[in-house]
Amino acid sequence: MTAEEWQIVWFTAWVSALSTLVIVPFGLGVAWLLARHDWFGKSVVETAITLPLVMPPVATGLILLKMFGRRGAIGGFLHDSLGLDIVFTWRGVLISLGVMSFPLLVRSARVAFEQVNQRFEQIARTLGAGNWRVFLTITLPLAFRGIMAGVMLAFARALGEFGATIMVAGNIPGRTSTLSLSIFQSVQLGQDAHAYRLLGISVALAFIAVWGSECLLRRAKP
Amino acid sequence: MRLLLKNISLPLAEFAVEVDVELHSQVTGIFGPSGAGKTSLLDLIAGLRRPSSAKIQLNDTVLTDTASGLAVPPRLREVGYVPQDLALFPHLSVRQNLLYGHKPESGRNPLFSFEHVTDLLEIKSLAGRSVTHLSGGEKQRVALARALLASPRLLLLDEPLANLDTALKDKIIPYLCRVRDEFRLPMLYVTHEREEAQTLCDEILVMTRGRVTARVDGRAAP
Numbered sequence: 001m002t003a004e005e006w007q008i009v010w011f012t013a014w015v016s017a018l019s020t021l022v023i024v025p026f027g028l029g030v031a032w033l034l035a036r037h038d039w040f041g042k043s044v045v046e047t048a049i050t051l052p053l054v055m056p057p058v059a060t061g062l063i064l065l066k067m068f069g070r071r072g073a074i075g076g077f078l079h080d081s082l083g084l085d086i087v088f089t090w091r092g093v094l095i096s097l098g099v100m101s102f103p104l105l106v107r108s109a110r111v112a113f114e115q116v117n118q119r120f121e122q123i124a125r126t127l128g129a130g131n132w133r134v135f136l137t138i139t140l141p142l143a144f145r146g147i148m149a150g151v152m153l154a155f156a157r158a159l160g161e162f163g164a165t166i167m168v169a170g171n172i173p174g175r176t177s178t179l180s181l182s183i184f185q186s187v188q189l190g191q192d193a194h195a196y197r198l199l200g201i202s203v204a205l206a207f208i209a210v211w212g213s214e215c216l217l218r219r220a221k222p
Numbered sequence: 223m224r225l226l227l228k229n230i231s232l233p234l235a236e237f238a239v240e241v242d243v244e245l246h247s248q249v250t251g252i253f254g255p256s257g258a259g260k261t262s263l264l265d266l267i268a269g270l271r272r273p274s275s276a277k278i279q280l281n282d283t284v285l286t287d288t289a290s291g292l293a294v295p296p297r298l299r300e301v302g303y304v305p306q307d308l309a310l311f312p313h314l315s316v317r318q319n320l321l322y323g324h325k326p327e328s329g330r331n332p333l334f335s336f337e338h339v340t341d342l343l344e345i346k347s348l349a350g351r352s353v354t355h356l357s358g359g360e361k362q363r364v365a366l367a368r369a370l371l372a373s374p375r376l377l378l379l380d381e382p383l384a385n386l387d388t389a390l391k392d393k394i395i396p397y398l399c400r401v402r403d404e405f406r407l408p409m410l411y412v413t414h415e416r417e418e419a420q421t422l423c424d425e426i427l428v429m430t431r432g433r434v435t436a437r438v439d440g441r442a443a444p
Contacts, residue, residue, distance in 0.1 A: 122270045123309040125296040127323025127372045137322075141313045 016158035019097035031109035057163025092169035101154035112146025149216040156209035223408035226279040239432040251423030259432040269296035302374030308365040317349040323372030
C-alpha cells in the first residue's frame with residue numbers, strides 16, 4: 001500500500017468513527033423518545049429520520065449543501081460567526097456521514113430500548129431510583145448490545161458513504177477523499193490495481209463492522 | 223397501619239378497577255381470579271399507573287390524590303414491590319440487586335441492615351452470584367430481600383409464590399412468615415391460593431372484575 005492509500009484509509013476510518021461518536025448521544029435520545037413516549041408529531045419525526053435511508057444519497061447531499069454552504073442558513077451562520085467552512089472540508093465529510101448513518105443508529109437503538117422489559121425500570125423506581133439512574137443503570141445496560149450493534153452498523157454505513165459526501169465535500173485528495181470516493185476516482189482514471197486494493201480494505205472493514213453488529217444482536221436476543 | 227384506598231377508579235380494557243376501602247390489618251390478602259385487577263391495584267398503590275380518580279393514603283402520608291393533582295413519584299413512596307415475575311435485574315449480581323435500593327441511612331435501623339435481611343432470608347452466600355443462575359426459591363428470597371433493603375413503609379407482594387411448585391412453596395412460606403413477624407410491615411399480598419392466604423393474611427379482600435366483592439377474616443379465606 002502506498003502512503004496515499006494509507007492516508008485515505010486512515011482519514012476514512014477516523015472521520016467515520018468521529019461521525020458515529022457525534023451522532024450517538026442524539027441518536028440515543030431520539031431512539032429513547034420514539035421507543036418510550038407518544039407525542040405530537042412523532043410519526044413525522046420518525047419519517048424524517050428515515051428519509052436518508054430511502055432518498056437518493058445525492059439528494060440528501062444536495063439538501064446538506066444548500067444548508068451548510070456559505071449562503072445556506074447554517075453554513076452562513078457558521079462562516080460569519082465562527083469563521084468555519086463546512087463545504088469541501090473534512091467537516092462536510094463528517095456531517096454527510098453522520099446524517100446518512102443516523103437512521104441506522106436510531107432504528108437499532110429504538111428496537112433495543114423497546115426490548116427492555118419496562119417492569120425492570122418500574123421496580124427500580126420503587127427502589128428509589130430517579131429517571132437518570134434508571135436510564136443509566138437499567139435501561140442502557142440492558143439495551144447495550146442492541147445499541148452497540150446499531151453503532152457498528154452506523155460506522156459501517158459511514159465507511160461506505162458516497163453520494164452525499166461527494167456533493168458536500170467533493171473529492172479533494174488529502175483533504176476529503178474517502179475510500180469510496182477514491183475507488184470511484186481510481187476506476188474513472190483506469191487505476192485498477194489502486195481501486196482493487198482500496199476495495200479489499202473496504203470489504204474487510206465493512207465485514208468486520210457488520211459481523212460484529214450481527215454477533216452483538218444475536219447475543220442480545222433473549 | 224392505615225391504608226386508605228378511596229374512590230379508586232382505573233379503566234382497564236374490559237372493566238374498571240373501582241375500589242373504596244380502608245385497611246388496618248398488618249397483612250391484607252387480595253384474592254381473586256386472574257384478570258380481576260389485583261396487579262393493577264398494586265401498581266396504583268406503587269405509583270406505577272395513573273388512575274382516573276383516587277385518593278391513596280398510607281398512615282398520614284397522601285401518596286395519590288387526583289382531586290388536588292398530587293401524585294408522589296414511585297421513588298419517593300417508600301413502597302416495596304415484589305412483582306409476580308420478580309423483575310430481578312439480570313445484568314446485576316445478587317449483591318448489586320440487593321443494594322440497588324438500599325439506603326445507607328437505613329443502617330440506623332438494624333432491622334433493615336444488609337446483614338440482618340440476608341441472614342433472615344438465608345441468602346448471604348448467594349451475594350456474589352449472578353441472578354440468572356439462582357433457583358426459583360432463591361430468586362424469590364432475593365427479590366423479597368431487595369424490596370426490604372429499601373426500608374419500605376408498605377410491602378406489596380404480587381403472587382410471590384405463583385411460579386413455584388408445591389414443595390418450594392412450602393419452603394418459602396416460612397420465610398414470608400418470618401418477614402411478617404420480624405418487620406411488622408404492613409403488606410398487601412396478592413394470591414390465588416387459599417392456604418397461602420390463611421397462613422399469611424389477617425384479612426382478605428376478594429376481587430372480581432375490578433371490584434372488592436367480599437372482605438373476610440384471613441383464617442376464613444374463601
